[in-house]
Amino acid sequence: MPDGGxxxxxxxxxxxxxxxxxxxxxxxxxxxxxxxxxxxxSLPRYVVAEFEAYLRCGVLAxxxxxARCAGCGHDRLVAFSCKHRGVCSSCGGRRMSETAARxxxxxxxAAPYRQWVLSLPWELRLPVARDPALLNxxxxxxxxxxxxxxxxxxxxxxxxxxxxxxxxxxxxFGLRHAHPVR
Numbered sequence: 745m746p747d748g749g750x751x752x753x754x755x756x757x758x759x760x761x762x763x764x765x766x767x768x769x770x771x772x773x774x775x776x777x778x779x780x781x782x783x784x785x786s787l788p789r790y791v792v793a794e795f796e797a798y799l800r801c802g803v804l805a806x807x808x809x810x811a812r813c814a815g816c817g818h819d820r821l822v823a824f825s826c827k828h829r830g831v832c833s834s835c836g837g838r839r840m841s842e843t844a845a846r847x848x849x850x851x852x853x854a855a856p857y858r859q860w861v862l863s864l865p866w867e868l869r870l871p872v873a874r875d876p877a878l879l880n881x882x883x884x885x886x887x888x889x890x891x892x893x894x895x896x897x898x899x900x901x902x903x904x905x906x907x908x909x910x911x912x913x914x915x916x917f918g919l920r921h922a923h924p925v926r
Contacts, residue, residue: 769831770799794830801826801835847911862886873916883912 773795780787800806807824825835864872864882872879891908898906 765833766798769795773799794828797826797828798831801828801832852911860886860890869916879914883914887912 777787777792802823802825804821804823808821809824811820811822812818825838826832827835827839830836862882868882872882887908887910890910894908895906
């Protein structure tokens with residue numbers, strides 16, 4: 745979006761414009777933390793820090809830098825981002841896009857790809873999330889079975905070797921109950 749001239753728009757995002765979630769967190773998170781403490785419990789420090797960073801993300805009043813065009817001297821204030829992944833959709837989305845671009849541009853060879861998703865039953869999700877060795881074992885079994893199926897399904901090509909590889913991204917979230925679309 746042009747900014748009065750040839751300068752691209754750079755600057756603070758508008759947390760209020762960014763949606764309902766920011767408004768809910770801004771208006772209710774402090775009361776939620778107090779309520780949890782009144783019940784004799786507490787949220788983990790990293791959870792509180794994640795939400796506090798989210799509320800400061802992209803807000804000029806919190807922290808910013810000044811960028812100046814060397815050509816014309818035009819100044820722009822640029823708000824800092826939180827760079828967190830958990831709550832902030834802006835920073836999480838940017839990181840996801842950057843990771844995908846890096847994989848496509850610098851890591852993966854030019855070849856056909858297929859995405860496979862392994863969704864675990866709820867009873868297994870917490871044990872797998874808590875135990876990295878178990879997560880590794882489950883991922884390995886999934887990949888080995890998938891690779892065997894792909895090799896068996898591939899049409900034979902004389903002199904060609906059928907091989908499969910995997911890049912794994914673990915996501916530890918999901919809906920407890922799926923609701924049908926009406």
